[in-house]
Amino acid sequence: MILLYVFGAVALINCCYYFIFIQFSFLKPTERVSAEKPPVSLIVCAKNEAENLENHIPFWLNQNYPAFELILINDASTDETLEVMEGFAKNDPRIQIVNVKNNEAFWGNKKYALTLGIKRAKNRRMVFTDADCYPASQNWLEAMSSHFTEEKQLILGYGAYEKQPGFLNKLVRFETLxxxxxxxxxxxIGIPYMGVGRNLAYTSALFYEKNGFIKHIKIASGDDDLFVNEAATEKNTAICITPESFTYSLPKKDMKKWFSQKKRHYTTAKLYKPLHRILLGIYYIANLLFWLLSVIILFTQFWKYGLAIITLRFIIQYIVIGKAAKKLREADLIFLIPFYELFLVLSQLSIFISRSDEKNSQWK
Structure with a gap:
């Protein structure tokens, strides 16, 4: 009987988190917050991204926005990245190039390169994306920047991955979702803790107020989530979730590469604020325990009660996650949500067990 009570408590914790997620799942997207269109700086840092830049620079330049500059940062690339940038810059005065050479103190450090790009920005409001990302529409820049106000200085967007055949693609997109x-x-609910560099915006005033990336400059990852974790507050943060504001990029096609990417990203989580680490930790532990206890409880005399708890938890999950999936244009993932969740929980456990404390200050 004790096992049943424990299982019920774990499922209840799961459901409490889903009630938090309802705050987003049932939120109606705000098309525009401000009708004003002040100048913005679109900043992209690239390292050995010649092919992606060739494909994506036209998307960025074709945004329906009256006044913006495109700052392209070449982070000591060894391919034709700089040449591609210069080729586009010859024909468009909106492009500014920051050519970063390796610095002995900041060898291969994206945050150092980004800092130089931010210092070049002429405009107070800045929008960031990655070289391998392209916007969902020509109104992406307008949609993101429209959420800036005097109070809202940090805007969180959705950086999606392209839909492609295969299980790994769905797993990557489910984890992103x-x-x-x-x-x-x-x-x-007033506890912003991270954002993704594929689609993020903030003001230069906020960047300089927090002394940029100085607190985690030696960490390879975290130019997005660690900065947001430090700088975001209930009052200064807004979200942008209209479909035209999304960005898309190609996901990893190799399980080992994706695993390595996630392993690197998880190293930044230990630097989050204590409250954020606790909330994320409890969520993961509750998910892990739910799956472990689900198997055990079904082989006991209380299996009917256990099955009822499992069914109720899955119904709530389908409603909340399913609603959010439709909002973020990921509806094809809904049918197998529990399966993707189980695989993701096991993958995260494997990453946690195998991750190394090896220090790495290079992002590529």
Whole structure:
């Protein structure tokens, strides 16, 4: 009987988190907050991204926005990245190039390169994306920047991955969806804790107020989530979730590469604020325990009660996650949500067990 009570308590904790996620799942997207269109700086840092830049620079330049500059940062690339940038810059005065050479103190450090790009920005409001990302529409820049106000200085967007055949693609997109649900939901209840560099915006005033990336300059990852974790507050943060504001990029096609990427990203979580680490930790532990206890409880005399708890938890999950998936244009993931969740929980456990404390200050 004690096992049943424990299982019920774990499921209840799961459901409590889903009630937090409702804050985002049932939120109606705000098309525009401000009709004003002040100048913005679109900043992209690239390292050995010649092909992606060739494909994506036209998307960025074709945004329906009256006044913006495109700052392209070449972070000591060894391919034709700089040449591609210069080729586009010859024909468009909106492009500013920051050519970063390796610095002995900041060798291969994206945050150092980004800092130089931010210092070049002429405009107070800045929008960031990655070289391998392209906007969902020509109104992306307008949609993101419209959420800036005198109070809102940090805007969280959705950086999606392209839909492609295969299980790994769906797993990557489900993990991205679940992460977005969490950081959007926490932002809605006044506890913003992270964002993604694929689609992020903040003001130069906020950047300089927090002394940029100085507190974690030696950490390879975290130019997005660690900065947001430090700088975001209930009052200064907004979210942008209209479909035209999304960005898309190609996901990893190799399980080992994706695993390595996630392993690197998880190293930044230990630097989050204590409250954020506790909330994320409890969520993961509750998910892990739910799956472990589900198997055990079904082989006991209380299996009928256990099955009822499992069914109720899955119904709530389908409603909350399913609603968010439709909002973020990931509806094809809904049918197998529990399966993706189980695989993701096991993957995260494997990453946690195998991750190394090896220090790495290079992002590529």
């Amino acid at each position: 679940l992460t977005a649900i969490q950081y959007f939901s926490y932002a809605q």
